[in-house]
Amino acid sequence: MYLTREEERALAGEFGHGKQKAMEILAALGDIYGAEKLIPIESAQISGVSYKTIGDAGLEYLMDQTGSVAVPTLLNPMGMDRFRWSELGIDKHFFEKQMAIVAQYGMLGIDAQCTCTPYYITSPQRGTHVSWSESSAVSYANSVLGAWTNREGGPSALASALIGKTPNYGYHLRENRISDVSVKIDFRLSGADYGALGYVIGKVVKSKVPAFSFTSKPTNDELKALAAGMAATGSVALFCLEGARAHQETIELVPAEVDLYSSGEPDVVVLGCPHCSRLELAEIARLLRGRIVTKPLWICTSRHIASRSVSLITQIEKTGARVICDTCMIVSPAFENRCMMVNSGKAFEYGPSLCKSETIIATTETCIDTACTIH
């Protein structure tokens, strides 16, 4: 890969150890994937934040990083709500390790907002390049926001953040941003159905680029759920909507194929995968109005959305439900080894493997009804 004079100086260590290491990662990636050069990015988003997932080895890796990020950079969810960790049953040891991780990212100049919906904080401009690593956010950025990003790993997103550039390959190139399989949905879907659809389609298309035709236009929250489901069971990082081209391969589903729902007696109900938007919090508040929660009901959102939704959260918490920030049901140890009900295709996929939790998927309405059932 071609490097400018400045980039070569970074690789030679003239701008410090941190930038040198970062440039080594980017140059290696560029060579592996055949990138011609590095291109500037507008922002970065870094996964690998929860102490549950990165452990002491990850913390050590971060302690070795130096320098300061060159572009606005946010973090993926960590393993706990930074203020309500004891309510979640998180122990002091985990709390301290987790805060050490966040502090280390802070030393690198990274904004310690931990969310998988960074686009609610700052949405990238259409056509700009970013280096994001949360898989649902990557797919949402490419497909809904029109930003261009590969599905980065935590270390490569961090390297891009430190240099402010990424190798120009994959979804940074126009010729790769085209669909290769049609998905026809001839029946009505709403809300959580899109997460279930994503779960089903991701398994079939794997890393292809599906082009959807729907009977009615999905909302952005529904597209967020679709993106998350497909990114979890497949590795879909881009999908298309209107103007889909005809493809040789067409997938047509019938309603029963996306009906993954079941009822049941979970130990806990958890919503907000990906993190809730303000509209989703409003919908949850509406469904909870006048009711009392009889089973633990946790709702995950970003601190940014929470700070703009104070009265909605007050209404929700009056019922006994709890709104938590910075974390989620999958990256926090708080929900492990319990039977969990979710309204998300992504959490349905990862609950059993990453939390050892029996996981039930249901509509948001059923989740709320289940949390409010009188026994």
Ligand code: F3S
């Ligand atoms: Fe976000 Fe956690 Fe789901 S990071 S997309 S809420 S698994």
